[in-house]
Amino acid sequence: MLNRVTASDHEHALYKKIALFFFAYRSFNEKPDMIAEKYDIQRVHHRILFFVGHFPGLSVNELLAILEVTKQALNAPLRQLKEKGCIMTDADPRDKRVKRLFLTDSGSQLLQKLTKVQMEQLQAIIDKVGDAHIDAWTKVMEEFAIERPGSKYLDSL
Amino acid sequence: MLNRVTASDHEHALYKKIALFFFAYRSFNEKPDMIAEKYDIQRVHHRILFFVGHFPGLSVNELLAILEVTKQALNAPLRQLKEKGCIMTDADPRDKRVKRLFLTDSGSQLLQKLTKVQMEQLQAIIDKVGDAHIDAWTKVMEEFAIERPGSKYLDSL
DNA sequence: AGGAATAGGTCAATCATATTGACGTATTCC
DNA sequence: GGAATACGTCAATATGATTGACCTATTCCT
Numbered sequence: 504m505l506n507r508v509t510a511s512d513h514e515h516a517l518y519k520k521i522a523l524f525f526f527a528y529r530s531f532n533e534k535p536d537m538i539a540e541k542y543d544i545q546r547v548h549h550r551i552l553f554f555v556g557h558f559p560g561l562s563v564n565e566l567l568a569i570l571e572v573t574k575q576a577l578n579a580p581l582r583q584l585k586e587k588g589c590i591m592t593d594a595d596p597r598d599k600r601v602k603r604l605f606l607t608d609s610g611s612q613l614l615q616k617l618t619k620v621q622m623e624q625l626q627a628i629i630d631k632v633g634d635a636h637i638d639a640w641t642k643v644m645e646e647f648a649i650e651r652p653g654s655k656y657l658d659s660l
Numbered sequence: 661m662l663n664r665v666t667a668s669d670h671e672h673a674l675y676k677k678i679a680l681f682f683f684a685y686r687s688f689n690e691k692p693d694m695i696a697e698k699y700d701i702q703r704v705h706h707r708i709l710f711f712v713g714h715f716p717g718l719s720v721n722e723l724l725a726i727l728e729v730t731k732q733a734l735n736a737p738l739r740q741l742k743e744k745g746c747i748m749t750d751a752d753p754r755d756k757r758v759k760r761l762f763l764t765d766s767g768s769q770l771l772q773k774l775t776k777v778q779m780e781q782l783q784a785i786i787d788k789v790g791d792a793h794i795d796a797w798t799k800v801m802e803e804f805a806i807e808r809p810g811s812k813y814l815d816s817l
Numbered sequence: 818a819g820g821a822a823t824a825g826g827t828c829a830a831t832c833a834t835a836t837t838g839a840c841g842t843a844t845t846c847c
Numbered sequence: 848g849g850a851a852t853a854c855g856t857c858a859a860t861a862t863g864a865t866t867g868a869c870c871t872a873t874t875c876c877t
Binding site: 579 | 828
C-alpha cells in the first residue's frame with residue numbers, strides 16, 4: 504500500500520536522468536513539430552527530409568535502416584514529400600533497381616526552416632553551459648546512439 | 661538539383677547533435693518497450709507508472725500536466741493499469757474531488773522491471789565515460805527540460 | 818536462358834496514440 | 848444555490864506503425 508520507489512542517492516540520480524530524457528526530447532521536438540504542422544507534414548516527414556538532406560543519394564533501403572521502420576510505414580510520407588515537390592529520386596546508374604533520394608530546392612528550404620529552431624535551441628544552451636559541457640553531452644549521446652544501425656552514417660555529418 | 665545541406669563546421673556539429681538526439685532516444689526506449697510488450701502495455705503506461713511511482717499521491721490533473729496529454733488520452737491507459745492492479749487511487753481527504761494516485765505492490769514491481777534496463781544502460785555509459793561527462797550531460801538535459809511544466813517536480817526526484 | 822534474389826511500391830487489415838467536442842457526476846467555492 | 852473544478856467517458860477523427868500479401872523491374876548466378 505502506498506508504494507514509493509525506495510532507492511539510494513545514486514539510484515535517485517539515475518531516476519532523474521530517465522525523466523530528463525523524456526522532458527528533453529519533448530522540448531527538442533516541440534518547435535519543429537509546430538512548424539511542420541503548418542506545412543501539413545509530421546515528424547516522420549521531418550526525419551526523412553533530415554536524413555535525405557544530410558546524406559544525399561541515400562537509397563530507400565538505407566533510409567529504412569536509418570529510421571528503423573517498415574517500408575510500408577515509409578511509403579506514404581515519402582510519397583507525400585515527392586508530391587509536394589520536396590524530394591526527387593534518381594535511378595542508380597549502376598543498378599537501376601535502386602532509387603537515389605535527393606532534396607529539391609523547396610525540400611531543402613523546408614528542412615532548413617525545421618532545423619533552424621533546433622539549431623537555435625542548441626546554440627542557446629551552448630552559450631549558457633559552455634563548449635565543454637556540450638562536448639561531454641555529445642559523447643554520451645554517441646554512446647547511446649552507437650547501437651543504432653543508422654549511427655554508421657554519423658561520421659559523414 | 662542534387663541539393664545538399666551546405667554549412668560551416670560548427671553547423672555540421674549541430675546537425676550531428678540533432679541526429680544523435682533521435683538515435684539516443686530510440687536506444688534508451690528500446691529495451692523497456694520490449695519488456696512492456698510482454699505485459700501487454702505500452703510506453704504511455706510506462707510513463708504513468710514512472711511518474712506515479714516517483715511522485716506518489718499525484719493527482720490526475722498533475723499527471724496530465726507532466727505528460728502533457730489530454731485527459732482523454734490518459735483515461736484509457738490509466739484505467740487499464742487500475743484493472744491490472746498496478747495503480748490504486750485514494751480520494752484526497754481535504755478535497756474529495758481529487759484522486760491521489762499510487763502504485764500497488766505489483767505496479768511497483770513492474771515499474772522496477774521497466775526501469776532496471778534503463779538504469780543498467782545508463783550505468784554502463786557512466787562506467788565508460790566517467791562521472792564528469794554524465795554530470796555535464798545531465799546539466800544540458802536540464803536546460804532542455806526546463807521549459808516543460810513537469811520539470812518542477814524534478815527536484816524531489 | 819532462366820530461376821532466384823533484391824529493390825521498390827502498394828493494398829488491406831489491424832492496432833495504438835492522440836486529438837477535439839460533448840456530456841455527466843460529484844464536490845467545493847463563494 | 849449557482850459557478851467552477853476534478854474526474855470520467857463516449858464518439859468521431861487523424862496519425863503512426865505493424866504484419867501479410869502481392870506486384871513489377873532489375874540484377875545475380877548457374
